[in-house]
Amino acid sequence: MTDTPYTRRGFLGLAALAAAGAGLSACTGVSNDSSGGNSGGGSNKLRLFTYEDTSTIGKLKEQIAKFDQQNGTTTTVDDLPGSGAAVYPDKLRTELLGGSGPDVWRIWGGQIGAPYAKAKQAADLAPYYSKYGWDNRINKNAIDAMTFDGVRTGVPFFVAGVGVWYNKALFAQAKVTEPKSYAELEQLNDKLVAAGITPCGLGGKYGWDIMRLFEYLLEQSAGPELHDKLLSGAEGWDRPEVVTAFTNFKKWQDKKWLPQGALGLDPADVEPQYVQGKTAYTITGTWTEANAIGAAKKPSTDFGTFELPTDHTPTRHSGFVEGYMINARSGNKDKAAALIDFIMQPDTQKALGITGSTVAGAEPDKTTLPLSYQWTEINKTSTFYTIQDQAFPKQQADQYFSVQSDLLQGTVSPAAAAKKMQDIVSAWAKQK
Amino acid sequence: MASSQATVARAPALAGARRRRRKHGGLTPWLFALPALAVYTVFLVYPAFTSLYFSLTDWDGLSPNYHVVGLDNYRAMVSDPVVVRAAINNVIWTVVTIVVPVILGLTLALLLNGKARGKPILRMLFYTPGVLPLVSIASIWGWLYNPNYGAVNALLRDIGLDSLAQPWLGQNSTALAAVMVPAIWLRTGFPMLLYLAALQGIPHEQYEAATVDGATRSQRFWHITMPNLKPAHYIVIALSLIDSFKVFDLIYATTYGGPGTTTQVMGTWMYFNVFQYYHAGYGTAIAVVITIVAIAVSIPYVLSQTKEHDR
Numbered sequence: 141m142t143d144t145p146y147t148r149r150g151f152l153g154l155a156a157l158a159a160a161g162a163g164l165s166a167c168t169g170v171s172n173d174s175s176g177g178n179s180g181g182g183s184n185k186l187r188l189f190t191y192e193d194t195s196t197i198g199k200l201k202e203q204i205a206k207f208d209q210q211n212g213t214t215t216t217v218d219d220l221p222g223s224g225a226a227v228y229p230d231k232l233r234t235e236l237l238g239g240s241g242p243d244v245w246r247i248w249g250g251q252i253g254a255p256y257a258k259a260k261q262a263a264d265l266a267p268y269y270s271k272y273g274w275d276n277r278i279n280k281n282a283i284d285a286m287t288f289d290g291v292r293t294g295v296p297f298f299v300a301g302v303g304v305w306y307n308k309a310l311f312a313q314a315k316v317t318e319p320k321s322y323a324e325l326e327q328l329n330d331k332l333v334a335a336g337i338t339p340c341g342l343g344g345k346y347g348w349d350i351m352r353l354f355e356y357l358l359e360q361s362a363g364p365e366l367h368d369k370l371l372s373g374a375e376g377w378d379r380p381e382v383v384t385a386f387t388n389f390k391k392w393q394d395k396k397w398l399p400q401g402a403l404g405l406d407p408a409d410v411e412p413q414y415v416q417g418k419t420a421y422t423i424t425g426t427w428t429e430a431n432a433i434g435a436a437k438k439p440s441t442d443f444g445t446f447e448l449p450t451d452h453t454p455t456r457h458s459g460f461v462e463g464y465m466i467n468a469r470s471g472n473k474d475k476a477a478a479l480i481d482f483i484m485q486p487d488t489q490k491a492l493g494i495t496g497s498t499v500a501g502a503e504p505d506k507t508t509l510p511l512s513y514q515w516t517e518i519n520k521t522s523t524f525y526t527i528q529d530q531a532f533p534k535q536q537a538d539q540y541f542s543v544q545s546d547l548l549q550g551t552v553s554p555a556a557a558a559k560k561m562q563d564i565v566s567a568w569a570k571q572k
Numbered sequence: 573m574a575s576s577q578a579t580v581a582r583a584p585a586l587a588g589a590r591r592r593r594r595k596h597g598g599l600t601p602w603l604f605a606l607p608a609l610a611v612y613t614v615f616l617v618y619p620a621f622t623s624l625y626f627s628l629t630d631w632d633g634l635s636p637n638y639h640v641v642g643l644d645n646y647r648a649m650v651s652d653p654v655v656v657r658a659a660i661n662n663v664i665w666t667v668v669t670i671v672v673p674v675i676l677g678l679t680l681a682l683l684l685n686g687k688a689r690g691k692p693i694l695r696m697l698f699y700t701p702g703v704l705p706l707v708s709i710a711s712i713w714g715w716l717y718n719p720n721y722g723a724v725n726a727l728l729r730d731i732g733l734d735s736l737a738q739p740w741l742g743q744n745s746t747a748l749a750a751v752m753v754p755a756i757w758l759r760t761g762f763p764m765l766l767y768l769a770a771l772q773g774i775p776h777e778q779y780e781a782a783t784v785d786g787a788t789r790s791q792r793f794w795h796i797t798m799p800n801l802k803p804a805h806y807i808v809i810a811l812s813l814i815d816s817f818k819v820f821d822l823i824y825a826t827t828y829g830g831p832g833t834t835t836q837v838m839g840t841w842m843y844f845n846v847f848q849y850y851h852a853g854y855g856t857a858i859a860v861v862i863t864i865v866a867i868a869v870s871i872p873y874v875l876s877q878t879k880e881h882d883r
Binding site: 233255346347399401404406535541543549 | 636714738740742827847849
């Protein structure tokens with residue numbers, strides 16, 4: 141054994157080095173490759189990356205096939221359904237760094253889309269805004285939510301208003317109606333619990349779902365002006381209005397207005413439970429009409445929706461935008477922009493069943509999506525505040541979710557939670 | 573004349589070089605190894621050194637620009653409370669998910685090594701969890717642990733232990749332990765198989781002789797079985813140790829590091845920093861530390877294997 145020049149010791153040592161290399165190489169992602177993009181310049185190939193739900197991806201592929209037919213292009217659609225903002229951006233980022241990023245990708249606005257603009261991975265779309273006249277056709281507030289440091293790097297196609305979506309049968313069973321004030325909402329919850337029904341179906345895994353309740357409670361206790369200042373870091377969080385919001389948040393759990401063990405539940409499991417009749421309502425956006433009600437093949441008439449009452453004027457709701465970005469290194473930016481323009485046509489938006497289109501003339505069909513249409517009407521009189529996981533960068537959002545979690549478990553008091561939030565937001569404000 | 577003297581003088585040196593070439597095989601082995609070495613260099617060595625370099629920068633993971641910050645990322649780890657928690661979780665995870673599966677695996681192997689009925693089926697049954705994708709396991713156990721509709725709480729309620737029904741994954745006090753249960757479940761099959769193979773290699777004569785000498789069952793176990801299982805123990809524990817240290821997917825898919833940061837381990841915290849917080853420099857520094865520790869814990873195993881085979 142020992143007379144061979146290459147001993148097992150040597151090979152095992154080399155194997156250990158290989159394992160070490162594998163461990164380290166797993167987190168290397170930089171690429172100095174300037175070609176990027178999936179398609180070469182002048183090619184007719186495009187790649188679009190999205191996170192459509194399985195119930196809607198077919199419609200998108202159909203429309204894209206139509207675009208390809210009209211323009212002689214071949215567009216590959218890659219989909220990562222059901223992952224939410226917690227996972228999809230990671231995959232996109234990895235693809236971009238790997239030098240094989242998509243030509244076009246779907247992304248949320250606010251702090252989720254911002255890093256791609258800041259890192260100049262997303263192209264400046266100003267020339268295409270002029271060419272296609274998007275300024276005149278798309279909701280201005282939505283465009284602002286995808287404009288970063290004055291540069292328009294995204295084309296928003298969806299503006300979501302978040303509110304209550306409820307099961308009419310369960311409301312009738314508990315003899316409750318849509319509340320007009322926060323006090324009435326609390327009474328409604330009590331009556332539902334008394335009737336043996338879990339009121340609000342939200343899940344705390346990932347943090348962002350249960351956050352929708354807290355941000356509403358903060359809007360309710362702080363009011364629009366202060367809420368906006370809190371989100372931007374212009375006002376400190378260590379104040380009575382925030383303590384009140386945290387106190388109410390804890391109250392929702394303690395009074396069993398949330399499912400048992402809500403913190404550990406997956407939103408994908410909990411949210412649709414109002415459709416299944418396991419919870420009375422959830423706090424979500426218009427996509428639920430297609431994804432949950434439509435997918436369960438139930439009529440929209442069995443369900444209702446309303447804006448959460450804040451007791452403030454104007455009444456606002458949580459909201460966010462989603463849109464498309466173009467890879468700054470794509471060799472096919474013109475065709476990518478043409479594809480986005482095709483998607484932004486009112487007919488395409490309608491065919492896609494977009495429940496909260498930003499495009500004028502593409503409102504949801506009142507007959508097929510009556511509840512989503514109701515939100516189009518709500519949006520005419522009510523504005524939205526930025527949903528909190530888009531208001532904060534991911535790291536701060538996770539720290540904030542951690543505070544939520546500690547509060548609900550009773551390991552910190554509402555006052556201590558407000559102080560912790562102040563530390564998190566002030567540290568972020570200093571970095572900005 | 574001078575030339576022939578030089579030739580004579582060079583002759584022993586040339587002969588020595590030839591001997592060395594013969595002994596070491598000259599260039600030929602290197603030529604055979606070249607393709608593998610090239611792949612290894614391009615896909616492992618280069619990225620590893622690149623990672624090491626990025627751990628010394630403030631790169632955000634997306635931008636083309638970054639600055640070298642020296643050891644700042646390593647210093648920052650010392651004051652990062654999540655790193656401390658993650659390191660402690662790694663230690664707890666490693667100890668529990670090695671000790672419990674090893675004991676269970678050995679017990680099952682001893683039971684299956686006897687004259688148990690349906691041995692092949694039982695063997696397959698115990699090993700099956702080990703071949704399931706971890707994400708599927710996370711989903712299965714996520715449902716089992718569901719505080720409202722999950723089988724775990726339902727069972728507790730059915731047998732009158734309502735007070736023990738918990739939101740297992742949703743509270744700091746039980747989340748880590750709850751994730752370790754599926755880890756134990758899926759990792760018991762591997763030591764069981766190795767121990768079973770080792771048990772079948774122990775000569776029956778040793779047991780027969782011990783029985784003739786009046787050794788009890790317990791004495792036979794401690795003085796025959798256990799010493800004969802020593803090589804298997806080593807392999808099982810060393811491989812489990814390396815495997816435990818790499819924990820990532822089960823925690824990521826089951827709790828996502830939560831509630832809050834309660835179940836974060838070094839692997840998930842590295843991932844969050846590199847891929848979610850745009851702190852690639854810092855996250856890579858965590859990866860470097862994980863790698864160094866993984867190498868350190870692997871060294872005794874590598875050395876023991878080397879000694880074993882060089883003997």
